[in-house]
Amino acid sequence: MPRKALDREMEKVKRDIMEMTELVSKAVLKAIAALEKNDRDLARKVGIEDDLINEYETQIKKRSIQTIALQQPVAKDLRIISVSMDVAYNLERIGDFARDIAMSLEYIDDGYVILEEITKMGKLGAQMVRDAGDAFVNERKEKIDTIMQMEDEVDKIYKSVFPILKKSVEGGEGKCSNALNLILISKFLERIADHSVNITNRAMYEIYGKEEYL
Amino acid sequence: MITANTADRLLKILLWASAFAIILVLFSIMGYVFLMGAGVMNLEFIFTTAKNNWKEGGIITAIEGTLIVVSIAVLFAAPIGIGAAIYLAEFTREGKTTKIIRLAADSLNAIPSIVFGLFGLTLFIHYLKDYTGGASLLSAGLTLSFMILPTIMRTSEVSIRTVPLQEKMGSYALGATKLQTVKNIVIPGALPGIFTGIILSLGRAAGETAPIVFMTALNPITPSSIFRGGNALTTTLYYLTSEGISINRAFGIALTLILIVLTLNYSARFVNNYLTRNQRR
């Protein structure tokens, strides 16, 4: 006795999450690229595309709630559907951070120097988002290890950013406002990594059903 | 070429004709008996004793005799029949014993009624003369009770089996014993069917001639004791006809008998409806 309707709904939800992951991951990369090249058009584009990401979240949540109401999934089906709402929420938050990063270009004066640490964090973050989405959609349990590794790395870099900027401001090389903005950006990137970890944990709950991953 | 539709209609007409034939036969007999019997039918005919070898007076002795005989028959057959039915339906599992009992009942049903008469003659009039008073109303009643025993047993059994298993399970689940369940659930539930069976066999017993032809008197006798002889409607009818005493009066008896049996049949239906008023299943 297959459950075609439920299976169809779950496939659709997973496909949406996959597409959303792709969009969000690209948004992070674009935001960093905009920073690197001081490309304000690209930054604005990131802001506009965030609306699409938000729309994805709304749609996924709507579909999940309807599926719970109409199909009454239990066990793994229930875990997939309920976790997908949480995953969509986390992706949406990451999207917001990508937008915030891109937007902060508005407040940065020309002639700033982007730290390679920040670029690295951005690339790591984008990769983490992709891996986390993959872990959920394709049920890749081994992803938890790689994600945790990257998370450690991001944390390490994040901790190193503050002294570097402090030094540059104290040395009179960098502008104070630019440094503040860069601190904020690195904070956003650190949060992106955290949300990616959240998503991966939900994926582990989906796979194992253990409440510690909730 | 006969189309399927036409064939359908033809068949329908044929079947209707068969059904109608039954009504026709019934009404012919009833109508004829009524026409022939109505002439002698009056209060005197019903309520007085016959005189002059049944040629005058009434048939009250035969009516009383019949009623007494069938009452005796039921009084003996009902407890045994119902008891056997309860045993078969509730207290034993299907097996050799039940098969033998059922076979016995069916065979009993298949025995020609005159054989019962012969048997009754031997048993009650010769061997048990001291207890039955010989050719008495009691002997006639007992003979008839043998005859209606299988009917009462089978109708009671069927009726007991229609008591839903869930009701019995409900009783057992409340901690009732088998006896309590039979007493409180099975018998009350089966009662309408049992009653109907009894009343229908009453009617049948009232209509039998052969089994009691040896036990009833030909001359009018007012029943005074079940150990003495008496008349019955059927045997009197037989006597009046076979001896050519009075065909008209024979039809009068026939009409009386039909009325009694029909009344019994209808009251069976009435009793059944009354008793099942609380059991919608």
Place this chain on the structure above:
Amino acid sequence: MSMEKIIVRELNLWYGEKQALEDVNMQIRENRVTALIGPSGCGKSTFIRCLNRMNDRIEGVRITGKVEIDGKNIYDKDVDVVALRKRIGMLFQKPNPFPMSIYDNVAYGPRIHGTGDKKKLREIVEDGIRGAALWDEVSDRLETNALDLSGGQQQRLCIARTLAVKPEIILFDEPCSALDPIATGKIEELIHDLKREYTIVIVTHNMQQAARVSDYTGYFLLGEMIEFGKTKKLFENPHKKETEDYITGRFG
């Protein structure tokens, strides 16, 4: 933490040559609702009937193993089955009120167990009907025929009838399969209330119902108990693949 009321050990049951239950082990806790689920013919109904020895009446049934209630094996030779059934009430798929008045239905049990006193009987009957959440609906017509009630009311009357015998355990064998959703909801609510005073075992083929009413769930398949555990756990994250397949509706 509640105590174990019923402990089933290595229970096997055969219908003639056919084995219907295989090595069933289970602990049923006091004042909890334990649900038994599984596809048709999986043995769940057969199992629940072992708990009040209702299978005794069926021809060709052979049982091995133990069912201990309060530590006493109910299949021991010295057990009085009638007294046992008084302690263990049972509700069936189809409401089966007796064809008598509402009052007499509820009074049936106490009467056969020897309650003669009219005043006492009346109290027991009222308590039973109240306990089954039926009092408000029938208090003014206790003398009317029980078969005039709706299906859901009839089932609650059967519960009242059971409560009047004052059992310790109540077994429900698919009690809502003949009822509409509203009547079903009332029975489920009632089961929830009843567990304060009784230990409840319910067989159901409605998994949502098992999920809603029970604290523990056992999954039966082909006469074996595949999985047993807390209902929350079983419906969120079953251990066995067979259980998962069944409860997610991908069975067979």
